[in-house]
Amino acid sequence: MGIARGRFVIDTHVHAQRHAAKFKARGIKPDYSRLGEEMMRSKDIVVYDNSPRLLYDMDRYGVDMCVLVSAFAMTDEINLEIVRNNPDRFIAQVGATEYMLQARRGEIEWTIEGHCAELDRLLATGMFPGGIGEGFPLNPDPKRPYVWEERFQEICQVMEVAKKHGVPATYHTGMPTGYAGSKRVMGVLGRAVTDWGNPLLCHDVAAAYPEVPIIMQHGGMQGWWSEMYMEPTFEIAAAHRNVYLECGMYWAELYEKPLTDPNIGAEKLIWGTDWGASIPVQYRPGLYPQTYFDQNRKQGLPIHQVDYFGWSLRQLDKLDIPQDDLNLILGGNAVRIFKLEDRMPHSRMFKEYAE
Numbered sequence: 001m002g003i004a005r006g007r008f009v010i011d012t013h014v015h016a017q018r019h020a021a022k023f024k025a026r027g028i029k030p031d032y033s034r035l036g037e038e039m040m041r042s043k044d045i046v047v048y049d050n051s052p053r054l055l056y057d058m059d060r061y062g063v064d065m066c067v068l069v070s071a072f073a074m075t076d077e078i079n080l081e082i083v084r085n086n087p088d089r090f091i092a093q094v095g096a097t098e099y100m101l102q103a104r105r106g107e108i109e110w111t112i113e114g115h116c117a118e119l120d121r122l123l124a125t126g127m128f129p130g131g132i133g134e135g136f137p138l139n140p141d142p143k144r145p146y147v148w149e150e151r152f153q154e155i156c157q158v159m160e161v162a163k164k165h166g167v168p169a170t171y172h173t174g175m176p177t178g179y180a181g182s183k184r185v186m187g188v189l190g191r192a193v194t195d196w197g198n199p200l201l202c203h204d205v206a207a208a209y210p211e212v213p214i215i216m217q218h219g220g221m222q223g224w225w226s227e228m229y230m231e232p233t234f235e236i237a238a239a240h241r242n243v244y245l246e247c248g249m250y251w252a253e254l255y256e257k258p259l260t261d262p263n264i265g266a267e268k269l270i271w272g273t274d275w276g277a278s279i280p281v282q283y284r285p286g287l288y289p290q291t292y293f294d295q296n297r298k299q300g301l302p303i304h305q306v307d308y309f310g311w312s313l314r315q316l317d318k319l320d321i322p323q324d325d326l327n328l329i330l331g332g333n334a335v336r337i338f339k340l341e342d343r344m345p346h347s348r349m350f351k352e353y354a355e
């Protein structure tokens with residue numbers, strides 16, 4: 001068992017399922033421009049439970065719990081099965097993945113009302129304390145244009161469901177640059193100017209639902225060396241009490257601004273890495289940042305399990321901050337946001353002062 005960096009360590013953003021594309025067996029070359037789309041629609045790509053590797057990594061690096069997130073063709077059903085097999089180690093976030101899959105395959109017509117009804121039904125089971133994600137559901141038709149006024153109305157319907165069930169909602173920020181399914185899908189028909197492409201639009205959402213915790217997934221950094229999404233994301237976190245930043249893909253220096261901003265601080269950072277998303281770390285000796293997550297088209301798809309915990313924890317090791325602050329980032333804030341107090345062996349383990 002590895003030595004834990006904090007008292008109770010929770011990774012709030014983990015993908016415990018993996019896609020087997022079997023390109024070789026199918027005799028085809030991977031086409032990066034269509035990869036994301038193929039992963040979501042194709043019946044030839046198999047999704048499987050990858051939790052044995054995740055549990056191995058959790059034990060090596062001292063990670064107590066993970067929040068299981070779906071994406072692409074990963075399913076709520078497999079996530080629930082993983083939770084059932086290890087109820088002390090995992091909680092699940094809900095995506096209404098079966099509804100989304102049917103819509104992607106053209107079996108039903110996607111509507112925000114239909115998606116929200118399914119989220120409502122699944123959250124009523126009490127099996128998804130991880131809230132709604134990854135990000136706000138979006139019409140799977142890539143040719144569907146959006147304007148913010150309309151998109152905001154869709155998001156409000158999702159926020160109503162989160163409010164009703166007392167769970168957090170997630171707002172996705174930042175994108176890697178390599179394969180399609182990443183930044184390149186943002187460049188069509190106004191999607192780049194909706195929530196998935198612009199963190200600042202979260203002002204409208206956070207202000208309209210101050211009682212719903214909003215987690216800005218990746219906290220502005222899911223990949224690439226550019227910090228273009230960081231300050232807009234920090235502005236949202238500083239301006240709204242109910243907004244938190246996931247920070248697991250930050251290199252060490254990126255922690256400085258949010259940690260020293262009096263309206264952000266360690267209380268609003270939560271550790272979430274994207275473990276299982278298979279985005280490798282790029283290496284540029286001597287440059288800043290020297291290492292960062294991003295997809296790499298020249299390299300091709302990683303077959304190995306990219307080590308997220310190891311890199312991310314080494315970045316945190318560089319911070320000279322009080323351990324009580326680090327404990328909030330690594331688990332204390334997540335315990336409160338996801339209401340996991342009963343999972344803790346003791347109370348009063350996280351920073352708290354008499355009024």
Ligand SMILES: [Zn+2]
Binds near residue numbers: 071
């Ligand atoms: Zn993710």
